[in-house]
Amino acid sequence: MVFRSDKVVISPWAQRELNIPNDVTLPEFIFRSLREKLSGMGDQPFVTDVVTGKSIPFSKLEEMSRSLAASLWQRGLRRGGLLFFTTYEAALVYVVQIACWMCGAAVRGCFPFETREEMERQMRESQPNIVMCDPETAPSILPILPSLDLPQVKILSLGGHVDGAESVEDLLENDNAPPLPDDIGISPKEDIASIFNTSGSTGFPKGCAHTHYNYIALLCNAKGLMGRGTLFTQMPNFAAGTMMCIVHCVWMGYSYLSLSKFSFDTFIGYLQKYKPGSVFLYGFVAKWFARIPEANSQNLDFIERLTMGGSYLDVETTKLLSQNFPQAKIVQLYGISEVLYVAGTECGEGLENISESPEKAMPVSGMKAVEIDGDYCLTAGKVLPMVEAKVIDVFNGSELGPLEKGELLVRNPYIIKGYTTPEPKDPYKCATDSDGWFHTGDYVCFDQAGNLYSIDRTAHVFKYFNHQVAPLEIEAVLSAHPSVLNSCVVPVPNTEATNLATAFVILKPGDQHQAVTADELATFVKERMVTHKQLHGGVKLVSQLPIRRCVMVDREALMKQA
The missing domain is CATH 3.40.50.12780 (ANL, N-terminal domain)
Known part of the structure; x- marks a missing residue:
């Protein structure tokens, strides 16, 4: 994996010859x-x-x-x-x-x-x-x-x-x-x-x-990078990730366990009933799954692989999953509906010695984490063979180099034909720019070895005075608090500072955890984050977070409550 002279990132397997038939359904x-x-x-x-x-x-x-x-x-x-x-x-x-x-x-x-x-x-x-x-x-x-x-x-x-x-x-x-x-x-x-x-x-x-x-x-x-054996997922039956898995299972002969009606109350019971070797979790579910007492290798010793996708996975959650499931391999994927599967921690696995990394880095469950702006961020892996990627500045569009954060652009052979429109004469609107790049809207960076680090959605990134703030970075710090089960950070408009970060937090059950106050959590973040990434809008303790399509936190609903 290298940065080309034009700052485009390619795969370590970019030269691998792939025969893609174009005359078969x-x-x-x-x-x-x-x-x-x-x-x-x-x-x-x-x-x-x-x-x-x-x-x-x-x-x-x-x-x-x-x-x-x-x-x-x-x-x-x-x-x-x-x-x-x-x-x-x-x-x-x-x-x-x-x-x-x-x-x-x-x-x-x-x-x-x-x-x-x-x-x-x-x-x-x-x-x-x-x-x-x-x-x-x-x-x-x-x-x-x-x-x-x-x-x-x-x-x-x-x-x-x-x-x-x-x-x-x-x-x-x-x-x-x-x-x-x-x-x-x-x-x-x-x-x-x-x-x-x-x-x-x-x-x-x-x-x-x-x-x-x-x-x-x-x-x-x-091929070879989408798991193997029996796969259990909580993805809905219409999602891009679901159908990628379905066609892969037919093609490779693997079994698929489909849970399209997700509930926290029944999830563990279904796992114990079907005993899958491989489990896929959205990031929001992974945070919860890593912190509940029922989820461990004693109760779920059949799990051999935990794959995360759909959103950023923080270092603390990954460490907890590794502690609770020492027998399981932990994998992170990056993909979105428009460009499908882009990167994964199994792509180029074993090609890099983390201890020799030029960045300040450490291994976490076999994956690389790099210090970015004072915080460790977990990689989503290297891009797949036929994928090209680059990062541009979100304000002026200039192309960025290693560890410079901006918007991810992607080119691959399976970018969407277009977005649907209601116009019969023009049913699909082109989704790429004039050079064939798809602008993902994700706020990311690459390290010098070409590992992708997904920070947040550019739409979620907000300003505190002149500083950019990515909510997921603050959520990652909150996740390290021993009493936090889950959290979501949103901006609250402010005339002087532009926005103030406000956190909605679910505490773990139990008197000891429930005794933690909002001020204590704000102080916990303050002690670990630079000024512009602190919770100037405060902390609100809640019993649940609103969920939107595809088991994701509804940030817009929380912004209305803030």
């Missing part, structure tokens, strides 16, 4: 690989819905997908069409998506708790041919349909009866539709397979359109 690509493994897989499950226990074996996956694709085709789903869904079901929903790809159609999912206005906006923008829901989500989505000009729309249901809908389960059992035509004419580089919603951290969620080729290029680029 995504279903054919993943099933071609699966067929080679089927004889030795027996009844191994492809996916299990953790809540209901419903499981689909690999041995039936392709047959079920083809059968359902034939049914969808018979109901008018064609190349360029779209299925829109909102459901908590987490097994058949993935078969439905593969079936849509076989028809040449795209799929877009929606957060079940989304507001009616936002759900209607997404549907109006997507113009679906088919809408799919379950008995729990039907009351949210079906009343919207009359307000849309979709006279031919079909309705499907999963997991139970919905008035006016055809059951996917019934289609698989009884439809007996004629097979799909042999050549639908799918163009892997042009035809959309999935539209992923962004988290909406900077406004309403944007639809990120990815093609068949995007998925295939990602799989070829990240």
Whole structure:
């Protein structure tokens, strides 16, 4: 991994030759690989819905997908069409998506708790041919349909009866539709397979359109770097990370445990029931998981791998996870919906001796942490083989060098085709600049060896007088307090200082922890941070933090409470 003369960062494996086919559809690509493994897989499950226990074996996956694709085709789903869904079901929903790809159609999912206005906006923008829901989500989505000009729309249901809908389960059992035509004419580089919603951290969620080729290029680029064995995640069934894992599991023959209805109260119980070897956690969940007494190697000794993604992982949380799960390998990934998987701590692993680093650095659970502005920051790893990256100043756009913080720009073969628009003549708005760079909106830096350090979202970074403040850096310090379970820092506008940092903190249960005061926590931060990173807006003790789409803290809601 090196900085080129133009300050672009490339992978240590940048010269590795990768053969990415551009003439095969995504279903054919993943099933071609699966067929080679089927004889030795027996009844191994492809996916299990953790809540209901419903499981689909690999041995039936392709047959079920083809059968359902034939049914969808018979109901008018064609190349360029779209299925829109909102459901908590987490097994058949993935078969439905593969079936849509076989028809040449795209799929877009929606957060079940989304507001009616936002759900209607997404549907109006997507113009679906088919809408799919379950008995729990039907009351949210079906009343919207009359307000849309979709006279031919079909309705499907999963997991139970919905008035006016055809059951996917019934289609698989009884439809007996004629097979799909042999050549639908799918163009892997042009035809959309999935539209992923962004988290909406900077406004309403944007639809990120990815093609068949995007998925295939990602799989070829990240082979061996997306885990192995049985994977348990709490990602919702419509997220980009989920579908990256789903296609990877089919391609590699790994099992997927899907928990699309997340609750802190039931999470540990599901882990103990299914005993996965590998667990994926969003950063917000990882902070909680590292600090509860039930999460340790005695109760969960089957966990061999903990993978974190979706947000910055701080050093203290990583140390706690390593102490609680000494048998587990801890991995951090960096990716976003628009550019998918960009970097990971397993990329280029073992190529660098941390003790010989020119920066002030230390190993944390086998990963590198570097001192940046007086605080240790944990790396998200090195970029993948076909990824190029650089950092620019957030104010003047100049290109930055090692340990200089700014906005991350990325180029790779699987950047989105574009953001969805409601314009039929221009359905996808270009998401890159004139040189092909995607501006991620993430506040980062690289060290001299090319390790990525994700500091925060640029939208979350605020000013205190003339200083930039990244909330996650303050949250990382709070996480080191023995009585803090979780926290979130937001800016409060101030006429003199521009903004004041205010922390919302959840304390651990127990009299000793609950006795800690807001002033004590503010002092704890003051003793460890420079002046502009202190909690000048104070600390508010709360029993819970509001959660938004994809199990992320709702910072906007907290700013209204501050």
